[in-house]
Amino acid sequence: MGQPGIMEKLEILADAAKYDASCASSGTAKRNSSGGKGIGSTEGMGICHAYAPDGRCISLLKVLLTNHCIFDCHYCINRKSSNVRRARFTPQEVADLTLTFYRRNYIEGLFLSSGIIKSSNHTMEQMVETARILREDHDFRGYIHLKTIPEADPDLVHQAGLYADRVSINVELPTDAGLTRLAPDKNARQIEGAMGGMKMAIRQARDEKKRFKHAPRFAPAGQSTQMIVGADAATDADIVGRASRLYDGFRLRRVYYSAFSPIPDASAVLPLKRPPLVREHRLYQSDWLMRFYGFEAQEVMQATEADGNLPLDIDPKLAWALKFRERFPVDVNRSSREMLLRVPGLGVKAVNQIIAARRHRTLRLEDVAKLTVSVAKVRAFIVTADWRPTLLTDRADLRTLLAPKSEQLELFAA
Amino acid sequence: MTSLSHVRLGTYFVVHMPRSDDFAFWRDRARQLVQCDVPPDRVAWVEPGGNASLFSHGDRRAPIPDDPDRPVRASRRFVALAKNAALHSDPERFALLYSLLWRLQSQPRLLEDKADSEVRRLEELDKAVRRDSHKMHAFVRFRMVEDESGGSEHYVAWFEPDHHIVRANAGFFVRRFANMNWSILTPRGTLHWDGEIVREGPPAQKSDAPQGDPAEDLWRKYYASIFNPARLKIGAMLKEMPRKYWKNMPETSLIPELVAGAQNREAQMVEAGTLEFEERPETLQAIDKAIHACRKCPIGELDNQAVMGEGPNDAALMIVGEQPGDQEDQAGRPFVGPAGQVLDAHMERAGIDRRNTYVTNAVKHFKYVQRGKRRLHQSPTAKEIDVCRWWQEAERAIVKPKVILALGASAARGMLGKTVSISKVRGEPIALDDGSELWVTAHPSYLLRLDGAAKEEQERLFAADLAAVKERVEELTA
Ligand code: SF4
Numbered sequence: 001m002g003q004p005g006i007m008e009k010l011e012i013l014a015d016a017a018k019y020d021a022s023c024a025s026s027g028t029a030k031r032n033s034s035g036g037k038g039i040g041s042t043e044g045m046g047i048c049h050a051y052a053p054d055g056r057c058i059s060l061l062k063v064l065l066t067n068h069c070i071f072d073c074h075y076c077i078n079r080k081s082s083n084v085r086r087a088r089f090t091p092q093e094v095a096d097l098t099l100t101f102y103r104r105n106y107i108e109g110l111f112l113s114s115g116i117i118k119s120s121n122h123t124m125e126q127m128v129e130t131a132r133i134l135r136e137d138h139d140f141r142g143y144i145h146l147k148t149i150p151e152a153d154p155d156l157v158h159q160a161g162l163y164a165d166r167v168s169i170n171v172e173l174p175t176d177a178g179l180t181r182l183a184p185d186k187n188a189r190q191i192e193g194a195m196g197g198m199k200m201a202i203r204q205a206r207d208e209k210k211r212f213k214h215a216p217r218f219a220p221a222g223q224s225t226q227m228i229v230g231a232d233a234a235t236d237a238d239i240v241g242r243a244s245r246l247y248d249g250f251r252l253r254r255v256y257y258s259a260f261s262p263i264p265d266a267s268a269v270l271p272l273k274r275p276p277l278v279r280e281h282r283l284y285q286s287d288w289l290m291r292f293y294g295f296e297a298q299e300v301m302q303a304t305e306a307d308g309n310l311p312l313d314i315d316p317k318l319a320w321a322l323k324f325r326e327r328f329p330v331d332v333n334r335s336s337r338e339m340l341l342r343v344p345g346l347g348v349k350a351v352n353q354i355i356a357a358r359r360h361r362t363l364r365l366e367d368v369a370k371l372t373v374s375v376a377k378v379r380a381f382i383v384t385a386d387w388r389p390t391l392l393t394d395r396a397d398l399r400t401l402l403a404p405k406s407e408q409l410e411l412f413a414a
Numbered sequence: 415m416t417s418l419s420h421v422r423l424g425t426y427f428v429v430h431m432p433r434s435d436d437f438a439f440w441r442d443r444a445r446q447l448v449q450c451d452v453p454p455d456r457v458a459w460v461e462p463g464g465n466a467s468l469f470s471h472g473d474r475r476a477p478i479p480d481d482p483d484r485p486v487r488a489s490r491r492f493v494a495l496a497k498n499a500a501l502h503s504d505p506e507r508f509a510l511l512y513s514l515l516w517r518l519q520s521q522p523r524l525l526e527d528k529a530d531s532e533v534r535r536l537e538e539l540d541k542a543v544r545r546d547s548h549k550m551h552a553f554v555r556f557r558m559v560e561d562e563s564g565g566s567e568h569y570v571a572w573f574e575p576d577h578h579i580v581r582a583n584a585g586f587f588v589r590r591f592a593n594m595n596w597s598i599l600t601p602r603g604t605l606h607w608d609g610e611i612v613r614e615g616p617p618a619q620k621s622d623a624p625q626g627d628p629a630e631d632l633w634r635k636y637y638a639s640i641f642n643p644a645r646l647k648i649g650a651m652l653k654e655m656p657r658k659y660w661k662n663m664p665e666t667s668l669i670p671e672l673v674a675g676a677q678n679r680e681a682q683m684v685e686a687g688t689l690e691f692e693e694r695p696e697t698l699q700a701i702d703k704a705i706h707a708c709r710k711c712p713i714g715e716l717d718n719q720a721v722m723g724e725g726p727n728d729a730a731l732m733i734v735g736e737q738p739g740d741q742e743d744q745a746g747r748p749f750v751g752p753a754g755q756v757l758d759a760h761m762e763r764a765g766i767d768r769r770n771t772y773v774t775n776a777v778k779h780f781k782y783v784q785r786g787k788r789r790l791h792q793s794p795t796a797k798e799i800d801v802c803r804w805w806q807e808a809e810r811a812i813v814k815p816k817v818i819l820a821l822g823a824s825a826a827r828g829m830l831g832k833t834v835s836i837s838k839v840r841g842e843p844i845a846l847d848d849g850s851e852l853w854v855t856a857h858p859s860y861l862l863r864l865d866g867a868a869k870e871e872q873e874r875l876f877a878a879d880l881a882a883v884k885e886r887v888e889e890l891t892a
Binding site: 006007010011012014017019032033035036037038043047048049050051052054055056057058061062063072074080082097100101103104105106181182184259353354356357359361363367370371 | 523553627647669673800
């Protein structure tokens with residue numbers, strides 16, 4: 001068998017990367033290519049250059065350096081004992097591909113991950129080398145996200161942070177027991193150790209930047225992580241709890257959730273059908289509640305049902321409101337911003353607009369209707385100048401009334 | 415205060431915009447009109463190519479304010495919104511902006527009233543323009559052409575914006591592609607960058623743009639491969655990438671095929687999934703029956719029969735071997751061949767009663783290669799052990815042994831899901847998820863292959879492991 005060509009390698013190594021959920025290319029330092037020799041810019045907001053039929057945004061060239069791996073994690077299609085086609089890029093090949101795509105405005109940059117070849121250090125060296133070629137040989141000023149190998153030498157991981165905008169270290173599974181069972185070669189303490197090291201390095205670089213203008217940038221877009229959902233028995237409450245500890249403990253920018261996908265050649269230790277994609281969606285919504293709506297992890301957990309999982313038929317904010325009906329209705333003309341943010345169906349923007357508008361007029365239901373997508377959902381929880389939800393919040397069938405009629409999210413609606 | 419004699423009753427002022435996106439011009443005129451107290455319903459704004467004859471009775475001269483320094487109020491926020499909204503293709507936009515500017519003179523905080531219909535319209539226009547700009551940043555696709563001499567590369571794109579956004583977005587592409595020569599061609603005008611300045615040109619046609627670029631094949635390959643067919647969400651894709659953009663993006667031609675293929679693949683996976691992930695059998699008899707029909711791995715396809723574990727269904731000790739051999743396969747029972755005899759002898763010496771022990775294998779079928787008449791034993795692969803683990807776990811779930819003794823690395827892998835080195839782990843229990851403890855020792859067939867001092871040494875170790883296990887079982891059952 002000859003060496004596969006670039007086209008074939010790209011097919012294999014992009015395919016192997018598709019289970020990774022993170023795609024964001026935002027939140028980094030502003031840069032552009034004026035005055036340089038190469039290309040690239042970042043303007044704060046990342047750009048999705050295309051969308052795949054799975055609804056996910058394509059903003060980066062997301063590939064693996066190689067899908068060979070000496071590890072044997074059961075949920076992973078690249079594990080040692082899996083029967084997939086294998087391929088391997090050189091750092092130069094990945095750099096060239098990135099530039100070819102970037103020049104045509106297909107992408108914002110590169111997201112490079114890798115199976116572990118030879119050793120963790122060897123693999124990490126190759127990834128760092130790819131970023132070095134882009135930054136130093138080609139003066140590339142676009143976005144680079146490197147997935148680091150927690151087992152690698154901290155010095156190498158540190159170098160990755162010097163070239164990359166963002167680094168990620170995947171915790172993989174929400175519980176240590178799940179990790180032990182499904183990723184026998186990995187070690188929760190090592191992963192958290194690497195995250196802790198990264199947190200320190202990012203903070204230190206930020207402090208130095210304040211004092212010396214020319215201090216080197218270090219992962220300006222911070223670090224993120226990913227958890228696989230539905231591959232083990234962890235509940236949404238477990239997952240939300242873990243995510244919030246990670247946010248607090250390691251100052252993560254984002255926790256991504258990836259619904260466990262049935263992978264070809266699945267290991268028998270995963271006797272599971274795939275979890276419904278809605279579950280992943282509900283977890284992202286709960287993440288939003290914590291990041292933008294002032295919910296505590298504890299409160300999101302209160303929204304879960306007896307089995308510890310968030311309901312699938314309604315969003316977590318509505319689930320919370322239905323459990324705590326005594327906190328409603330909320331008077332849109334008087335209530336605090338915090339309480340308005342708790343109203344199901346009112347987003348951050350709508351709340352801001354309500355607060356601005358009520359300085360000028362006393363809001364009626366029709367005014368609120370102009371500011372929200374669905375007043376039908378909102379009105380059960382609010383009071384306006386001309387509206388009060390008489391006992392509506394006490395109705396036992398409120399949930400059925402408000403739950404979206406079950407057209408599934410996954411239907412082929414093209 | 416209305417002192418301007420030239421604002422005649424019943425006439426319009428007609429303002430001809432020199433360019434559709436000339437905000438500065440609008441701003442100057444609007445300021446003059448406000449200074450002259452011309453109410454919004456007395457001004458008509460006409461774009462290039464717009465129909466001015468409707469306003470044939472209007473006054474085309476700019477009104478001259480008495481006091482050109484009279485302040486006109488407009489918040490910074492209004493100017494920013496208006497500047498962007500002015501790029502919208504709605505022919506009413508300049509009139510709307512003027513009306514708002516007019517009202518701002520008496521209601522300085524008007525913009526905060528989000529329920530006001532003109533304020534809302536302004537925000538809608540602004541949003542549409544921002545979205546169109548954003549799509550331009552995202553969906554412009556350059557194609558590379560080499561100039562005749564083959565020297566420098568030129569990158570050319572064709573894009574069809576909805577609004578008058580081309581000029582306003584030149585800066586984005588200049589900053590991003592500062593060291594590339596590029597052109598963006600659109601039906602509303604063109605931009606050309608040579609590394610130093612942006613030149614603007616007249617509207618272009620699609621046929622002016624180059625037709626293809628070899629990199630597009632690579633890009634399409636990437637697009638097809640990064641998509642996960644197990645999670646089709648067409649609605650989400652269409653929301654962000656509406657069909658109107660598709661025709662100028664090389665990758666979108668693949669979408670129908672990818673969607674159709676995904677439905678098939680998903681159906682296959684679900685089918686394969688139900689085969690593989692059926693309910694776990696709840697009795698040993700049911701497992702016995704199921705493994706005879708099992709074809710989860712290629713070993714099941716060989717000419718052999720499944721060999722079920724044997725022993726009491728509440729045994730405190732479970733002994734797990736690698737897989738049945740030739741003789742076990744023929745007898746349909748575990749550990750009856752030469753290795754089984756070694757095991758029996760050692761168990762007897764250690765005082766472990768085989769009748770109280772559940773004896774089974776990590777892999778349920780005999781794997782071999784045929785050499786003439788002989789069937790030569792072959793070790794199962796890690797993958798095969800992992801697949802067969804399904805059955806071994808089902809047995810464990812029923813028998814619930816307190817102690818498990820794994821014979822050899824394959825058996826240990828069946829329990830742990832990873833390969834361990836026997837010399838490292840023997841002699842110490844390993845806690846398993848279900849609360850039982852695992853001991854690992856060598857496989858008795860290993861003892862058969864040794865002789866001399868090495869054999870003695872290994873026999874001694876094996877005996878010691880069995881003795882330790884016996885002691886542990888007694889402790890745990892006492
Ligand atoms: S060896 Fe195990 S997995 Fe393979 S066919 Fe037999 S019972 Fe099934």
